[in-house]
Amino acid sequence: MNNIAQRDAFWNRIYDIAAQDRNVILISADMGAPSLDKYRKDLPAQFVNVGIAEQNAVLIGSGLALKGKKVYLYAIAPFITLRCLEQIRVECSIMNIPMTIVGVGAGMSYQDSGPTHHVLEDITIMRSMPNITIHNITDSVMASAVAGMNIKNTTYVRIDREVFPDIYSPDTDFRTGAAVVKEGKDCYLLSTGCMTHAALHAAKRLEGKSIDVGVIDIYTFPINEEFLLETLKGVRKVVSIEEHFLPGALGSAVGELILDNGLPIKLRRLGITHAKGFCYKYGGRETIREYYGLDRESLDREIERFLTD
Amino acid sequence: MTADISSLKNKSYELRKMVLDMCIKAETGHVTSSLSSVDIMVALYYGGILKYDPENPHWADRDRFILSKGQASPLLYTVLADAGFFDPSELDRFAQRDGIFGVHLQWDVPGVELTSGSLGHGFGVAAGIALGAMMDKDLFMVFTLLGDGECYEGSIWETAMFAAHNNLNNLVAIVDRNYLCVTDFTENIVALEPMEDKWRACGWNVKRVNGHSIKDILEALAFVRSRRSHKPLVLIADTVKGEGIDCLTNDPIWHGQAPKGKDAEAARVCLLMRQNDE
Structure with a gap:
C-alpha cells in the first residue's frame, strides 16, 4: 500500500522521464505541487507556466507538440477540460495533435470548494470526441503507470485529490x-x-x-x-x-x-x-x-x- | 531577394482573379476576407519573406505560416496552388464532392500547417511552435495572419501576453485590419482601437502599415530575421475588406459569400477595371 497522492505519483514518474528526455515539456496553468516544485527547479527549460490561461495552455501545447515535443498540460480538472474545450476539440480531436491533459480534482474531490471546482461533466464531454482517451485514475500505481505510457493521441488523465489505498500491483498492464x-x-x-x-x-x-x-x-x-x-x-x-x-x-x-x-x-x-x-x-x-x-x-x-x- | 514591386502587384491581381473565380464557381467561400489579405500574402510568399519549398512541404527548416483567420482559405489555397504545392486544378474543385478542401482551412492540404476556421486558435499554436523552435535553437521564423475581428477572442490576448513574456522574437503576427466583421464595422460593434496601444501594452513591437502597399509591408519585414529586439513583432496592416473589387468592399453583406449571377459578372468587371486603372 503506497498511499501517496495520485498527482505526486504521476508527476514523479514524469520527472524521471523528463530528466532523460528534453523533449518532455510540462505546461502548468499556474498549478503547483511538491512534485512539481522539484520538476520546476531541476528542469526549468522544460517547464512552462502560462498563467491562469487554459485556452492558451492548449494552444501553446499544440504548437509545441507540432514541433515534436511531448506535452503535458496541468490544471484543475473542470478548467483544463471545459474552459478550453473548443481548443481541445479543434487541436486535439479534429487535428489529432497528441498531448496529455492532466486534470486534478476528479468528481467532488475538491470537496468544500463547491460546484465551480467539482467536475461532474468531463467524462461525458471528453468521451464524446474522437481521438481522445480518458484515464480516470483509481490509485497511485495506475497514476504512475499511465504517466509512463507512450501516447499516440490526446489523453485526458483525470486525477483524484483524495489519497486512496493502492489496489493495483506495479506489474499491472493498464492498457486493458x-x-x-x-x-x-x-x-x-x-x-x-x-x-x-x-x-x-x-x-x-x-x-x-x-x-x-x-x-x-x-x-x-x-x-x-x-x-x-x-x-x-x-x-x-x-x-x-x-x-x-x-x-x-x-x-x-x-x-x-x-x-x-x-x-x-x-x-x-x-x-x-x-x-x-x-x-x-x-x-x-x-x-x-x-x-x-x-x-x-x-x-x-x-x-x-x-x-x- | 529584391522584389520587383510591379510584378508583385500583377501577382496580386492574378490571385484576386483566381480567388474570385474559384469562389464564384463553388458558390461559396469568404471572398472579401480573402481579398483584404492578398497583398500581405503576396509580400510573404512572393516578396522573398517566407522560406518554403513546394517540393518538400514538411521541410524541417521551413518558415511556418499559420493562417489564423482560416476563413481566408480560398486565398491560401490559391497561393499554395500557384506556388506549386499542389495541382492548380484542385482550385476548380473547391468545396466540391471530389475536392480536397472546403470553405475553412484544412491542415492536411500540402503547405497548410493548421486546420482553422474557429478563430483565436492559430495565433496561439503559432506561438507554441515559436517557443518550440526557440527551445531547439531552430532558425526558422513563424508568421501568422490574424483577422481584426479575431482579436475579439480572449485567447488572442492570452497568447499575446505569453509570447511577449517569453521573448518570442521569432514570431511575427500580422493583423489584417479591414475594420469589418460579419454584421458591422468593428468600431461600431466593440471598438478595437487603439489597436497599436493594446499590442504594445502586451509587450510587442508594433508597426502599422498600409496593408495594400506591398512595398510598405516588405519594408516593415525587411530585417525581420535580424531584429535585435527580444519582443515579438506585430504588423497592424490597414486594409479594405474586398479590396480590388469595389462593388464588394465595405459592405458586410458580402462576408462569407461568393457573388452570383449579375453580381458575379459585376465583380469580374470591377476587378478588371481596377487593374486597368493602375
Missing part, C-alpha cells in the same frame, strides 16, 4: 482499460475512479449479507468492449457507480454496450442526476455524497435492492 478487482459470479459492480474504492467496500459489506458481487474497475474511455463482453458472459445484473452526472458517462457507456450487443443484462445506474444538480453542501466528500445518494448507506441499500429484486 478495465480490470476485475473483485471476482464475482453473476452480479458485478462497474465503477470508475474514486467509486471503485466505494464499490469494493460495498461489495465487502454485501458479502457479510451473503450477497456475492464482483467489482470491475473501468478506468479507460472509450471502454474496452471486448474485455467487458468476455468478462460479463453469463452475468445477469450490473450496477454502474460513478461520481459524475449520469447522462453520457460510465453508466451510459455500459448501457450502450448492453444495447448494442443485445446482452441479457439488467443495468442499474448509480450516479448524479440532473434533478439533484449542483450542490452547496459542505463538511467533506461523504456529506456531499449523502446529498447525492452516493454515500455508503445509500449505495448498500440501492445495490442490495437491485440485486435481490
Whole structure:
C-alpha cells in the first residue's frame, strides 16, 4: 500500500522521464505541487507556466507538440477540460495533435470548494470526441503507470485529490482499460475512479449479507468492449457507480454496450442526476455524497435492492 | 531577394482573379476576407519573406505560416496552388464532392500547417511552435495572419501576453485590419482601437502599415530575421475588406459569400477595371 497522492505519483514518474528526455515539456496553468516544485527547479527549460490561461495552455501545447515535443498540460480538472474545450476539440480531436491533459480534482474531490471546482461533466464531454482517451485514475500505481505510457493521441488523465489505498500491483498492464478487482459470479459492480474504492467496500459489506458481487474497475474511455463482453458472459445484473452526472458517462457507456450487443443484462445506474444538480453542501466528500445518494448507506441499500429484486 | 514591386502587384491581381473565380464557381467561400489579405500574402510568399519549398512541404527548416483567420482559405489555397504545392486544378474543385478542401482551412492540404476556421486558435499554436523552435535553437521564423475581428477572442490576448513574456522574437503576427466583421464595422460593434496601444501594452513591437502597399509591408519585414529586439513583432496592416473589387468592399453583406449571377459578372468587371486603372 503506497498511499501517496495520485498527482505526486504521476508527476514523479514524469520527472524521471523528463530528466532523460528534453523533449518532455510540462505546461502548468499556474498549478503547483511538491512534485512539481522539484520538476520546476531541476528542469526549468522544460517547464512552462502560462498563467491562469487554459485556452492558451492548449494552444501553446499544440504548437509545441507540432514541433515534436511531448506535452503535458496541468490544471484543475473542470478548467483544463471545459474552459478550453473548443481548443481541445479543434487541436486535439479534429487535428489529432497528441498531448496529455492532466486534470486534478476528479468528481467532488475538491470537496468544500463547491460546484465551480467539482467536475461532474468531463467524462461525458471528453468521451464524446474522437481521438481522445480518458484515464480516470483509481490509485497511485495506475497514476504512475499511465504517466509512463507512450501516447499516440490526446489523453485526458483525470486525477483524484483524495489519497486512496493502492489496489493495483506495479506489474499491472493498464492498457486493458478495465480490470476485475473483485471476482464475482453473476452480479458485478462497474465503477470508475474514486467509486471503485466505494464499490469494493460495498461489495465487502454485501458479502457479510451473503450477497456475492464482483467489482470491475473501468478506468479507460472509450471502454474496452471486448474485455467487458468476455468478462460479463453469463452475468445477469450490473450496477454502474460513478461520481459524475449520469447522462453520457460510465453508466451510459455500459448501457450502450448492453444495447448494442443485445446482452441479457439488467443495468442499474448509480450516479448524479440532473434533478439533484449542483450542490452547496459542505463538511467533506461523504456529506456531499449523502446529498447525492452516493454515500455508503445509500449505495448498500440501492445495490442490495437491485440485486435481490 | 529584391522584389520587383510591379510584378508583385500583377501577382496580386492574378490571385484576386483566381480567388474570385474559384469562389464564384463553388458558390461559396469568404471572398472579401480573402481579398483584404492578398497583398500581405503576396509580400510573404512572393516578396522573398517566407522560406518554403513546394517540393518538400514538411521541410524541417521551413518558415511556418499559420493562417489564423482560416476563413481566408480560398486565398491560401490559391497561393499554395500557384506556388506549386499542389495541382492548380484542385482550385476548380473547391468545396466540391471530389475536392480536397472546403470553405475553412484544412491542415492536411500540402503547405497548410493548421486546420482553422474557429478563430483565436492559430495565433496561439503559432506561438507554441515559436517557443518550440526557440527551445531547439531552430532558425526558422513563424508568421501568422490574424483577422481584426479575431482579436475579439480572449485567447488572442492570452497568447499575446505569453509570447511577449517569453521573448518570442521569432514570431511575427500580422493583423489584417479591414475594420469589418460579419454584421458591422468593428468600431461600431466593440471598438478595437487603439489597436497599436493594446499590442504594445502586451509587450510587442508594433508597426502599422498600409496593408495594400506591398512595398510598405516588405519594408516593415525587411530585417525581420535580424531584429535585435527580444519582443515579438506585430504588423497592424490597414486594409479594405474586398479590396480590388469595389462593388464588394465595405459592405458586410458580402462576408462569407461568393457573388452570383449579375453580381458575379459585376465583380469580374470591377476587378478588371481596377487593374486597368493602375
